[in-house]
Amino acid sequence: MKKIKYIFIIFVFFALYGQKAQAQKNITGKIFAIDGKGNKSPLGFASVVWENTYTGASADENGNFVIKKLGDENANLIASFIGFTSDTLEITAQAEEVEFVLYEISQLLSEANVIAHQKGSYISKLSPIMTEVITQKGLSKLACCNLAESFENSASVSVGYSDAVSGARQIRMLGLAGTYVQMLDENIPALRGIASTYGLSFTPGQWLESIQVSKGTASVLNGYEAITGQINVEHRKPDSSEPLFVNLYGDNDLRFEANITSALKLNEKLSTIIFTHGSTDAKAHDYNSDGFVDSPQKKQINAGNRWLYSADKVIIHFGYRFLTESRESGQIHADMPNAYVSNIRNRHFNTYAKIGIPFNESGSRSLALIASYAYHRQNSFFGKKTYDARQNSLLSNILWQSAFDSAEKHRYTAGITFSHDNYNELFTDSKFANSWIGDRVENVSGAFVQYTLKPNEKFDLLAGLRIDRNSIYGETFITPRMHLRYNFAANSTVRASAGRGFYSPHIISSNIGILATGRKIVTDENIKMEKAWTLGASFTQNFKVGENQNGYVSFDYFHTDFQDQAVVDVEESDEYIHIGNLNGKSYSDSYQTDFSIDPVERFNVFATFRYNRTKVDMSRGLVEKPLVDRFKALVNLSYSTKFEKWRFDFTAQLNGGSRLPFYAAQAWNMTHSKSYMLFFAQITKKYKSMDIYLGCENIGNYMQKQAIINAENPLDDDKFDASVIYAPLMGRKIYLGIRFRLQGAE
């Protein structure tokens, strides 16, 4: 207590001292930020303070500030902002204008540019790649139990079920499968290969700080994948999260979930955070009365630990996590003779380390070493089909970042990568005495270089090239990629991108829905590496409504064209499913527009519409790819009272129909599924250390009535098919949750 009083006296002293200084002249200035990609932009709301005083000022949203001079002598003025390096300038008595440049901390390590306390989602202004950011606020608008449920307010990503048995969720971007989207966990490729099948449910939403969705080909730094996009998740940070965060959730379908994270700052440099998650879907439901469980009964335990060591000379990130998950599904009366039963078990372990060594003060010249290891095991059966798989993966990446010139207008990043994947896969179908063995080792060694031209704040050009040698295909793959951003008027930005991408197909694990059928699975030998070009362009216009009310409108278009693709043809025959190489054309076009406006303070209206066409040459000629939604439109209304004491969110979603495979079209007597609306609403009440949220998903209770073809004799009927899913299988869901935060002393 005494100490506080003492400090108080000092404060009062300085407060008075500061007042005395108010008689002096002003100095004006501007604060700029250099983000992880070397982009310079004004840094709003940063603060400046005279050294050894408490006299300070804060910048406005454009980085401009005015501060009163202390006196006639020279003094040091310090500019600072959370997550950025500080900058000190000596201010002479004559100076009237100054400029500060702050650098984003751990530039190389965290490439993405995260602003966590903003809108629910927005389009990054600075990134040269079209990037949509979903913030923690956006994640708390909906139940968002896991990553799969985090995209309900985005049209860029659509999420569907692969089948009516496994409960596996699949994302689609640009009208193409999620396998062409590279998943990153804090910029390290994650949930690859076999782990990707159920991967979206392995990342609890409450562990996350933000999600960045970038469309089109990504930069070359993380490999040749990412054909249609990249999704990067940022977890809660060891050095800035609460000492204790507890989330409890329950809903009327009897899903219960608990998430606990706990961050601890051991000293100035070292901090750690523990993540835990436990969830259970306790009850089996059969809303559409087809005799099958709509969503599997699930149990998941998931725990991780992350460390951050941050010093001037080195920044180290280290972490690991493990997960076990089981799913039970199939016919609801599993005890009846000849019942169709499905069990799926996943076990996962991964660990990573990132070491960043800055060679100059700003970190613009730096070295990063990244290594990660993942183990994934999946054991499953779907009636008479069994699929067991194991994967051991090792990834390493060394990046060197520097500039050609002192003004840092010409910068480059160069590096080498090596990856080793060891797969053991066995698929058997006892009905056809059919099996497929996928034991293989895939070693990929590559080198890359990326050049960034940034002559001024308004323009970026990113040109990257990588060369990789893949041991399975015995081929060298060349991946050129280019991104361009031009801020041609104050609030108008155009972006363009073009690039090549590759994907080494996983024929069973990427298409798990085919196991939920009675049909034979026929695979060609020598499935080729998938190869595609993606081109895209976008235009974003930011505008102001009132004083602080921002809005934007954006349009984008992307085109993906495959030269080689592993095509799953479910329409060649109704007796078998054929997986083979593309013979002909395969392409997709995607158009999207987003609109966001704050008509009054704390009220946001967000609307978005996406239309896409995906066509592929299969046995029936060039056809629209089945089960790809043609469009998605949504409106999100978000209102909060002051300080967000109450928050109200409402989302209306229109999901476009998709073409049904011919056998489903025959069985259900329609060629296309109907478009349908989904409604979501949530109320959040915020207390000082707690949020309580009550929400409802699928308010209109829309469900796909017929989800299974020939459900009568699933074990022996070849025409049994549970893989034609275009709408929710679960009805209205009412949920209640709390988020408790214990705030630490700062």
Add this chain to the structure above:
Amino acid sequence: MKKILIIALSLLTLAFTANAQDKKNSKISEVKLDVSNMHGDHCKQRIEKNIPFEKGIKDVEVNLKDNTVTVKYDNTKTDVEKIIERFEKLGYPAGVSKSAEAKKE
């Protein structure tokens, strides 16, 4: 469809009435505090994340330019001393603004 509209509308009305009710039933006072140790947006956020959720606090307006915070509060539930105590607990020594006191006189 109708059902959904009704739900949406009732949510919105609830939002506004929640606000309005606060204003009706209580006696609101206002105090302007000189607060030291506020440096920039981070401090502003810290104050806005904590003070409004204390008992009896209705509104908080942080002004970084002249280092003041204007607090509206229910004088049946809290008083200026308690509010100042809350600021100090957060690490922001505060006192009733001199300029504001001068005005009253």
